[in-house]
Amino acid sequence: MRKLIFNYVQTHKSEILGEWINRMKQEADERAVQTMSAQMFTKTSSEFIELLVSNFTETEEEFQSKVTGFAEKIVRLGWPLTVITLGLRIFDHIITDGMQEEELVDHHNFMEFSSEFERWMFPLYNTIIDAYAYTWERTVSLQKIALQELSAPLIPVFEKISVMPLVGTIDTERAKLIMENLLDGVVKHRAEVVLIDITGVPVVDTMVAHHIIQAADAVRLVGAKCMIVGIRPEIAQTIVTLGINLDQVLTTSTLKKGIEKALEMTERKIIEVEEEQ
Amino acid sequence: MDSCVKITNEWDIVAARQLGRNVAKDLGFGTVDQARITTAISELARNIYLYAGQGQVCIEKTENAGKVGLIILSEDQGPGIQDLRKAMEDGFSTSGGLGAGLPGVKRLVDEFAIDSTPGEGTLIKAIKWLR
């Protein structure tokens, strides 16, 4: 029976592909089909069918590595998992229908066919979905790392003065990372004053303020001073309206003012040099 | 790799946190998390010594959904905590300390559970996950 299925698939490869693409276009979520050009869709589809067919002919290891490669590709192309499961089901139907039409399968051997086919398809389902899920998880965790890396650099601008620009929403996890970066940077650059620029932070609520105060406290413990700059009018309003007390932290509106103040604190200033005539 | 330290005197506090630091280092925790773990163990071990007189602190490795973590179990048969909610408030202390102990430990770790019965003892479980 296995041989029968194998032969059918082998000899009808192109028909299966055509039929599969047709049915996919009708049934699949439009979003998935439209995200790529027709040519790309055909190409990817034929790869998918090729992959399913190769499951008959190749050793398990070869098949495994092919599946992983294909999964990576479709995750990159943005095919949702629903399209993959739908695709497998349609493949299943096409073969069942096709073999019945050619009377290779009739009601006598249908039970045998269906259990054999099932035994073949089930691991395939598992392997493909496993590979898809794994690739997806890996992509997500890589992105998470990328996000963390862009988190918060501490930039030495003058001797004894460093700046940390913050961009984006600050959650507890990120706040912890920021604090670690900040303190390590202070010690590494031997900064005496650090300016935290919150121009790029969209919302300062009680929690964000709490994290900022904690960071300022920790900076003081390692032996430097901390200044919060980039406080926009609406941020000043929310801070006061929420009743957040930032009295113990130095604050100012712009990075420019902050740097001037920091220079003053380290007993320096910027002067204009008159050009010699 | 679970291992325990019996807490009966002040020196055992040092032994407990040294054990914790070593396990944390082996599991690959960074310096900040090592400090968090060591400090949490120190606080818990000191509570045992101060309030219960004796008990034990155990360090275990745990795994959940691919994540690796370190469990700190602190156990004693001491007087228990009369008012749990109060003990978890910042600045509350019955011993003249800083009152940073339990709520502080809770902030240092990722998961914190406490079970205490007055007259029977206290069991605290704290988990720190590897990032």
Next chain:
Amino acid sequence: MRIPILKLHDCLLISIQWELDDQTALQFQEDLLRKIHETSARGVVIDLTSIDFIDSFIAKVLGDVISMSKLMGAKVVITGIQPAVAITLIELGIRLEDVLTALDLEKGLEKLRRELED
């Protein structure tokens, strides 16, 4: 084991090199106060560069010794608190307000000089 206390002009220098247990911490408190009394030192620098964690007990002993020194007329600067230590202290809820700090021993001494001149 006792923590050595060095005298430098009118200042006392302490570098804590190993993990503090409770007894050593309390002994240090006593030794430092006696030394301030004996030498009439006006300033103290305590360097914690080698310390990789501080729990609430040690923090309390440190905070106490700073307040006590102040009562005896000596200013204390703490130097070299490691980032990891600072973070755990803050998370524990120990802020050590009003404590003078500096990045390292050198800057600590400079800071102490300035404080004493004022």
